[in-house]
Amino acid sequence: MSTVTAPAGPTVHPAGDNLLEITDLVKHFPIKSGSLLGRTVGQVRAVDGVTLSVRRGRTLGLVGESGCGKSTLARVVTALQPATSGSIKLNGTELTTLRSGQMRGLRRQVQMVFQDPYGSLNPRRRVGSILGEPYAIHDGPKGKDRQQAVQQLLERVGLSSDHYNRFPTEFSGGQRQRLGIARALALRPELVVCDEPVSALDVSIQAQVLNLLEDLQDEFGLTYLFIAHDLSVVRHVSDEVAVMYLGKIVERGPVESLYSRPRHPYTNALLSAVPDPSAAAQRGTSTRIVLTGDVPSPAAPPSGCRFHTRCPKAQDLCSQEEPLLRPTPEDPEHVFACHYPVAAGEPLSIGTWSESAQAAVPRRAPSPARTSITKNREGSA
C-alpha cells in the first residue's frame, strides 16, 4: 500500500502548485436500525462526490448552510474521519490509503483550528502543556527548549510568554482562539483547516483573529481551507470560494468572480440573504431573495439537482437530471452546476422569487421511480 505513494512524488505532480487535491470525495455515515443486529438501513450522504483543489499559500473558502457537509469535509481532509471513497492528495501523497504509522508524519503537515474556543482546549491543563503537546507527540524539542518554543509561539500569536503557566479559563474567547491557532502552528504545518474559526467571537475580536490568520499566512506560507457560514468573512480571507449544498459543490470560483457574478441560484440566494450594513443608507431598496423551507435531509437528498426543491428557477429537468459542474464562459476557473443558471444582470425581484419558491415548499422525498430515472439518466449521460 505504501508503494502507492512512491510514483506520485511531488516532482511528478502534474499541477505543481496545488497543495491539496480532493477528487470525488465521498463520506457516507450509515444509519443503523435500532435492533441488536444493527443492520444498515440507509446512508447519510454528508459529502457526496466533492472535487476541490487548494493552491499552495492560498486560501480556499468553503461556505454553505448548516448540514451541508462542510465540517465533515474538514474532518475527512484532516483524517479525523476515514473517507468512504475518493482521493485526497496532499503534496501528491494519497492520504486515504495511508496506514496509521505513515499518517502520523502527515499529521504534522495538516493541522486544524476549531470553532469552539471553549470546547477545544482542555480546561485542566496549563497553556504550556496544551501547546507543548504537539512537540511531545511528534518528537519536537524537549524540556527547556520546548518551553522556549511554546513561549515564542505565544508571542507570535499576540499573547505573552508569561501566559505559559495559565489555565485556559483565564483567557477570553479571542485569546483562546489565539491559543488554538498557536497549537495548530506548533509543528509548522503546510495546510491549516480552519473550521468556523471566528464565528464564536465578537466582531471587534473577530477582526483581530482574521488579521492574525492573514499575517501568519504571509509569514509561514500557510495554505488555508477556510470553512465558514459568514459570507463576508469568507470573501475577506479567501482567494477562491466553493459553495456547498447537501454534500455537493454547486459553485466554485475566484472570489471576485463568484461574488460579483454568481451563476447558481443557491449562491445568489445565499449572497442576497446576508444583511448588508451599507443597506442602511438605501433602506427598502435591497432585493433579498428569501428561500422558503429548509435544507432537505442528506439521508434522502432530492433527485436530480439537490437544490430543486427550494429553487425558484426549477423546472422538470432539474428534478430528473443532476447538473454537472461546468465553467462559465468568462472565466474557466469559475464553475457551477445548474441547468438554468442566473444570467449576468438577470433581475431578481423578491416577488417572483418567493412566489415561485412557495410552490416548492413541501419537501418531497424522492419517490423510488424518480430515483431510478435519475440513475438511468446519469448512466446515459
Add this chain to the structure above:
Amino acid sequence: MPLFEVQDLRVTFHTDDGDVRAVQGMSFSLDRGETLGIVGESGSGKSVSTQTVVGLVNGAEVSGSAVFDGVDLLQASEKTMRGLRGESISMIFQDPLTSLHPLYKVGDQIAEAVKAHRKISRSDARARAVQLLRDVGIPNPEGRAREYPHKFSGGMRQRAMIAMALALEPKMLIADEPTTALDVTVQAQILDLIERLRTEHQTAVILITHDMGVVAEVADKVVVMYAGRPVEVADTRSLFTEPHHPYTQGLLRSIPAFAARLDKLEAIPGAPPSLMVEQTGCPFAPRCPHVVTACTTSVPPLEPAGSAPGHLSACIRSRHAVGVDATDGSAGQSAPSGESTSWKGSASV
C-alpha cells in the same frame, strides 16, 4: 407619548467577588410600529437591560424607570407583570431549542400561551395555534402542531417561538438575538417575518443583536452599548453614514462586509473592560485611538452629536463641533486617515 420609555436604568449584581455593574445608565424610547436595534458585544449589557425591564432578572439591584403604556415595569407587582408578559410584551430568545419545552407538543405550547390570558376553549386555543403556525410560514401546520420540538429544524423552532410570541398580538416584541443561531437564508426568513409583523400589527420591536448588518436592514433607530453603557444613539441611517463614537466607528470598520475592499480589517485592539471595576472615565478610553487625558477623568454623558437631530454620542469629542482638536493625544494613530478610506462622506472626524 412613546409606547415604551426607559430612563437611566441601572442593574448591579452583588456577587461574592464584588459588584458586577451590568447596566449603567441605559435610556431609550420606542413608539408603536417602530424597531429599535440594541447592538453591542458580549457582556455589553444589551440582554440584561431588556430582561430586567420585563422582570426576568432576579437578585439584582435595579434603579431607574421603564414606563410601558403608562406603567412603570420596574415598580409593578409580579401579578401586573404576569398580565403584561405575553399579553402586551412578548420575548423571543436566541436559542430556540432550549426555549421550547422538549416534552410538550409544539401546538400545545402555543395554545397554552393563549389559554393563560384568554377565556377560550381548548379546541379553539388549539385551532389558534395551528393558525399561528400557518401565519409564520410553517408548512403543514396541522401536522406540525402535533409534533415535539426535536422534530423541528432550528429555523422552524424559531418560527414556532415567534408564533407563540405573537399569539396574543402584543404591543411590543423583544427579540434577543433571534437569528444568531440560524443560517443566513433562514435568518432572512425570520427578519422578513418580524418586519411583516411591524407593518401589519404596528408592533414595536426591540431587536437585540451583535450583527450590524441585521440592524442596518431592519432597525429604525439604534442604541450602541459598550461595557453596560449606551455610547451612541441615532437613527439607523445617521448611525451608519455618520458614526460618531470611536467605538461605533471601530465596530463598523472591523466588519468584513464593509472592509471587503480594504487590505486589512481595522481591528479594535484590546478587549472590553471588566464590569467589576468601577469606571471613572470613558469605558472605551483604553482601546480608543483618539484618547486624551480628559477621557479618563469623568464618564462622558450622551450628548447631541453630528448633524441629524436625536443623534447622541457619549464621547467628549461631541462637545467640539469638529473633533480633530481632541485627537492631539493620539500619538501617531492612523485612525483618522483610515476612516477616509472606508467611509465615504463621513468626514465628521
